[in-house]
Amino acid sequence: xxxxxxxAPTRQAPDAIVTPGARALYSxxxxxxxxxxxxxxxxxxxxRVAAAVGARSAWLLAPGDSVAAAWPDRTAxxxxxxPSRVLSLPLMHAGIPTGTLVVADPAAGAFGAGxxxxxxxxxxxxxxxxxxxxxxxxxxxxxxRAEEAAALQADLAGAVDHDLRTPLTTVMGALQTLARPEWAxxxxxxxxxxxSAVRQARRMGSLLGDLSLTSPSTSxxxxxxxDALRALLAEAARAGIGGAARVPIEIPAxxxxxxxxPPALRRALDGVLRRACRLxxxxxxEVAAWGDDAVIAxxxxxxxPLVPDLTTRLAAAMGARIEESVGADGSTVVxxxxxxxxxxxxG
Numbered sequence: 268x269x270x271x272x273x274x275a276p277t278r279q280a281p282d283a284i285v286t287p288g289a290r291a292l293y294s295x296x297x298x299x300x301x302x303x304x305x306x307x308x309x310x311x312x313x314x315r316v317a318a319a320v321g322a323r324s325a326w327l328l329a330p331g332d333s334v335a336a337a338w339p340d341r342t343a344x345x346x347x348x349x350p351s352r353v354l355s356l357p358l359m360h361a362g363i364p365t366g367t368l369v370v371a372d373p374a375a376g377a378f379g380a381g382x383x384x385x386x387x388x389x390x391x392x393x394x395x396x397x398x399x400x401x402x403x404x405x406x407x408x409x410x411x412r413a414e415e416a417a418a419l420q421a422d423l424a425g426a427v428d429h430d431l432r433t434p435l436t437t438v439m440g441a442l443q444t445l446a447r448p449e450w451a452x453x454x455x456x457x458x459x460x461x462x463s464a465v466r467q468a469r470r471m472g473s474l475l476g477d478l479s480l481t482s483p484s485t486s487x488x489x490x491x492x493x494d495a496l497r498a499l500l501a502e503a504a505r506a507g508i509g510g511a512a513r514v515p516i517e518i519p520a521x522x523x524x525x526x527x528x529p530p531a532l533r534r535a536l537d538g539v540l541r542r543a544c545r546l547x548x549x550x551x552x553e554v555a556a557w558g559d560d561a562v563i564a565x566x567x568x569x570x571x572p573l574v575p576d577l578t579t580r581l582a583a584a585m586g587a588r589i590e591e592s593v594g595a596d597g598s599t600v601v602x603x604x605x606x607x608x609x610x611x612x613x614g
Contacts (some may be wrong), residue, residue: 288385291319296392298400305404306336311398313338313368314390320354320382322370327397329366335401351377354386358394365398436457439468444515490524500552500563503533507540508550514540515551522554525561525608531581532603535589536565538578539601546598559606564600571599 298312313325313336316402326345329335337343346353352373358365368390373382442465452458492501498515504514536552543550548567555562567573574591582589588604 273453280327288321288388291315291385291389293394294319296396297387305400305407308400309336309397309404310338310341312336312377312393312400316368316386316393317370320370320378320386321374322354322378323372323374324370326369326371327366329401331365332367335366335397335404346371354378354383356386356390356393358390358397360394360398363398365394365401366538368393368397387603433581435468435471439465441544442468487527488526490526491529492524493522495519496522496525496527499527499529499533500536500554503536504552505538507534507537508544512605517551517556518554519556522556523609526610527605527608528585531585532605534582535585535587535603536563536577538575538581539573540572542571543574546571546573556609557604559610560608561605563603563605566605567599567601569599570597571601573599573601 294315295312298308298315302308302311309327313327317323317325317338324340324343325338326334326343327336328345334345339344346369348355349371353369356368358368370386378386380441400580419603433541445452446461446465452461464565497518500516501514504516509513541552543565546567546569547570550565550567553564553566565573570593571591574589579589582603586606588606590602590604592600592602594600
C-alpha cells in the first residue's frame with residue numbers, strides 16, 4: 268500500500284536550518300562585500316557585529332586604543348567599562364594584536380550569556396577583516412601623503428626655477444657681455460676669473476634644468492622621427508662633451524618614430540657623455556630597436572663608471588631601464604632601454 272504523503276517528514280529549506288550564530292559568522296566574515304573602501308568596511312563590520320549581539324553601538328580601537336572606527340555615530344567616544352552593558356573583545360590575527368572590538372548599549376538592557384559567547388566567536392573573523400581593512404587604510408594614507416609630498420615638491424621646484432632663472436639670465440647676460448673681446452679684461456687672472464664665472468653660471472642653469480626634470484610632472488613624451496631623434500642626441504653630446512666635439516651617432520635605416528621625453532632623455536645622456544669626457548674616453552651613440560622598445564647605447568673606449576646618480580633617477584622617472592656593462596676589450600657600454608617607445612600610437 269502506498270505511503271500516506273501526509274505522513275512523510277517535512278524537509279526544511281536550507282536557509283531554515285542555518286543557525287543564527289552561523290549567519291552572524293558569515294555576515295561578519297564577508298564585511299568586504301559592502302565596499303572596497305577600508306573605512307566603509309570597518310563600519311559594516313561594526314554594524315554586523317552589533318546586530319548579531321543585539322548592541323546599538325560599536326567601536327574598533329586600533330593598537331594603542333586610538334579609535335579606528337565608530338558605529339553608528341562616527342564621532343562618539345568609546346564607553347567606560349561596564350560589565351553588563353559593554354563588551355570589550357581583544358582581536359588577534361596571525362598572532363599579532365589587531366586592536367579591540369567594543370560593543371555597547373544592548374537593546375535588551377544587558378548582555379546575556381548567549382550574546383557574550385557569540386561575541387567571543389565573532390572576534391576571530393572580525394580580527395581578520397579588521398587587520399586587512401586597517402592595512403588598506405594605512406596604505407591609502409601613505410599614498411595620500413606621497414601625493415601631497417609630490418605636489419609640494421613640484422610647487423617648490425617651480426617656485427625655485429621661477430625665482431632663480433630670471434636673475435640668473437641677467438647675470439649670465441652681463442658675464443657674456445664682459446667676456447666679449449672689446450670688454451674682456453687685459454689682466455690674465457681677471458680673464459680667467461671671468462671665464463670661470465661664465466662656466467659656473469651655465470652650470471647653475473643646468474642644475475635648474477635638473478631640478479625641473481626630477482620634479483613630478485605630467486608626461487612630456489613626444490614621437491620623434493629619426494632626424495629629430497638624431498638632433499636630440501647631438502644636442503645631448505654637445506652639452507656633455509662641448510660644442511666643438513662631434514660624437515658619432517648611428518641610427519639604422521627605417522627606424523620608426525620613438526616616443527620619448529626629450530628634456531629628460533637629453534639630460535640623462537648629457538650626464539653619461541660628460542662622465543666619458545671627464546675620463547678622456549672617446550664615445551659614440553648607437554640606436555636600435557628591440558621589438559617595441561627603443562635602445563640607446565653609449566659606447567666608450569675605456570672603463571667607467573659612466574652613469575651619474577641623476578641619470579639613474581631620470582631613467583626611472585621616464586620608466587626606462589639603464590644598464591652599464593664592460594666588454595672583453597675593456598670598453599664600457601651604457602644601455603638605456605625605453606619600453607614601448609616604438610609602439611604605434613592610437614589612430
